[in-house]
Amino acid sequence: MSRSIRLAVIPGDGIGPEVVAQGLKVLSAVLPSDTKLETQEYDLGARRWHATGETLPDAELESLKQHDAILLGAIGDPGVPSGVLERGLLLKLRFAFDHYVNLRPSRLHPTAETPLAGRPDIDFVVVREGTEGPYTGNGGSLRTGTPAEVATEVSVNTAYGVERVVRDAYERAQARPRKKLTLVHKNNVLVYAGHLWKNIFDRVGREYPEVTTDYLHVDAATIFFVTQPERFDVIVTDNLFGDILTDLAAAITGGIGLAASGNVNPSGAFPSMFEPVHGSAPDIAGTGKADPTATVLSVALLLRHLGLDAEADRVEAAVAEDLAGRGSAPRTTDEIGDALAVLV
Amino acid sequence: MSRSIRLAVIPGDGIGPEVVAQGLKVLSAVLPSDTKLETQEYDLGARRWHATGETLPDAELESLKQHDAILLGAIGDPGVPSGVLERGLLLKLRFAFDHYVNLRPSRLHPTAETPLAGRPDIDFVVVREGTEGPYTGNGGSLRTGTPAEVATEVSVNTAYGVERVVRDAYERAQARPRKKLTLVHKNNVLVYAGHLWKNIFDRVGREYPEVTTDYLHVDAATIFFVTQPERFDVIVTDNLFGDILTDLAAAITGGIGLAASGNVNPSGAFPSMFEPVHGSAPDIAGTGKADPTATVLSVALLLRHLGLDAEADRVEAAVAEDLAGRGSAPRTTDEIGDALAVLV
Numbered sequence A, B: 001m002s003r004s005i006r007l008a009v010i011p012g013d014g015i016g017p018e019v020v021a022q023g024l025k026v027l028s029a030v031l032p033s034d035t036k037l038e039t040q041e042y043d044l045g046a047r048r049w050h051a052t053g054e055t056l057p058d059a060e061l062e063s064l065k066q067h068d069a070i071l072l073g074a075i076g077d078p079g080v081p082s083g084v085l086e087r088g089l090l091l092k093l094r095f096a097f098d099h100y101v102n103l104r105p106s107r108l109h110p111t112a113e114t115p116l117a118g119r120p121d122i123d124f125v126v127v128r129e130g131t132e133g134p135y136t137g138n139g140g141s142l143r144t145g146t147p148a149e150v151a152t153e154v155s156v157n158t159a160y161g162v163e164r165v166v167r168d169a170y171e172r173a174q175a176r177p178r179k180k181l182t183l184v185h186k187n188n189v190l191v192y193a194g195h196l197w198k199n200i201f202d203r204v205g206r207e208y209p210e211v212t213t214d215y216l217h218v219d220a221a222t223i224f225f226v227t228q229p230e231r232f233d234v235i236v237t238d239n240l241f242g243d244i245l246t247d248l249a250a251a252i253t254g255g256i257g258l259a260a261s262g263n264v265n266p267s268g269a270f271p272s273m274f275e276p277v278h279g280s281a282p283d284i285a286g287t288g289k290a291d292p293t294a295t296v297l298s299v300a301l302l303l304r305h306l307g308l309d310a311e312a313d314r315v316e317a318a319v320a321e322d323l324a325g326r327g328s329a330p331r332t333t334d335e336i337g338d339a340l341a342v343l344v
């Protein structure tokens, strides 16, 4: 029997291509010999936009759909107006492929450099809703640019959208040793959306009697991230709160250079997309300073999503081993990738 | 010549009355002898709501208006449904009295217990918009409680509202030694509101050539709060982002027990309100464990707002001295208040 993985690759801009190259190196090294990797590269991002004005043409969206998964590096450079590539490419992919589970694990590796170094084990995962909330692009501006301008942003939350992500989070909590799920929202102020989230969270929770539940307002959650991060196991939250909390989580657990993410469509109807949380970091592009670890950990999420759990475990173990052995001598992007490819 | 300050006092619930008593003690101790303090207490909060179902009757709102300032302790207990006192009392006051500048200073005191202890000087102030954004109560729910529910929250942003708070923030930055102002928003996703904020920030900035400006997305800002807090001087931001960032700021600078805030109407048309950022902490109410420092620092903000700068300086100096001398022996709420009253 032989398998093949059809992987779409979007290297993107800045350090994107550099870290993606290492991700692919590790992926090739870890795959069993009966599994073939077929990659197809897509030239999308700032470079493409500067050249052609295109962000994500329909033909390419259709073509991307034909893959088992997507690996993305990083998108953007300072020359592109804010919002163009975010709305026109990154969010367009998340919405078009119905990536309603935005998965962001945080683990404090023993040698990570963080203000919280030496703290008890931190090991939690944020399940961020990915297709609703303030990210829908609803809203507008009236009398734009005048002293009478009014600009609105509408957060849209549906029972359909909230229930499916909440259910996914309960499943993940149920499968983990601690079986704890925390809902983060702001239901004392955002009462309409907040009550929808809380009601569904409570109702679905009755189907998971083994899962311990907790609720925190988003502002209080940031405090606990700093003072008591070990209290978290699985967190489920809104698109915007999840965006904010996962960057904070990266900061406290060793930096954005280690933070992986998956934009997941659990039904499999569309390909899921895996990407490091960090951006294209144009200031260090080409210097070999980019840490490919976040991309490699995103590859682990990709493997797990495709059911290759043993391979995912080996990638994560390799990263843990590499981090544990890191000395003060800096290594290049390529050297870290080589080391990880050997370790898997 | 003699002056008098007409102060409305809302002790509130839980530890609220305990910390407010210390705030008043220090206020009385620091005021010059020619300044009379007339306080009037208002019974508002969870206790009142449980007893009468009232949150803030019109008559009391009118009566509060007659004061020079308001000192508030903390509101709420777990028996009140989420949102009732927030929308019916706290936010009602902020909106009715047009508290468009929500002022939240953060300073890392040398002996503060925080993961960032020992870091270079942290001394920044967040100017949080207080009357717009997702806090306006706009939005709603359709088919509530059914599988077809849709709940929306509308963030409302006006040129009028944004310009006045941005201008206030520039004035504050201009008056500080470092003269740096950072706008925090999420203009790559919330493009309508984000562009309104950014355009006004840039335009008003041209009137303040001495002020250095910077822009950060809210997610990136949380990273810098943890890794490089010294990069901030004055931050101006949206109501919700300000809520989240100031709790995080409190966590990194020594805890919510030290975080002060002012809900300010700079025009003086309505009384401004000063309150600790922390909540009513029912778990420690009555134990004497509550730290009144955040309330005392809120009193300093109140004094400065009333033009009593020398007195405000003395209160802040007393807090700094008290924190510097803190040993490991715990003191009661009352003992800390007494110590501060002596030090001013």
Ligand SMILES: CC(C)[C@H](C(=O)O)[C@@H](O)C(=O)O
Binding pocket: A086, A090, A091, A243, A277, B188, B189, B219
């Ligand atoms: C680039 C931006 C659209 C994106 C987001 O806000 O989701 C990023 O911050 C992330 O977290 O993946």
Ligand SMILES: CC(C)[C@H](C(=O)O)[C@@H](O)C(=O)O
Binding pocket: A188, A189, A219, B086, B090, B091, B243, B277
């Ligand atoms: C209690 C709540 C309404 C309030 C807010 O969200 O503004 C609080 O968190 C604060 O920061 O003062």
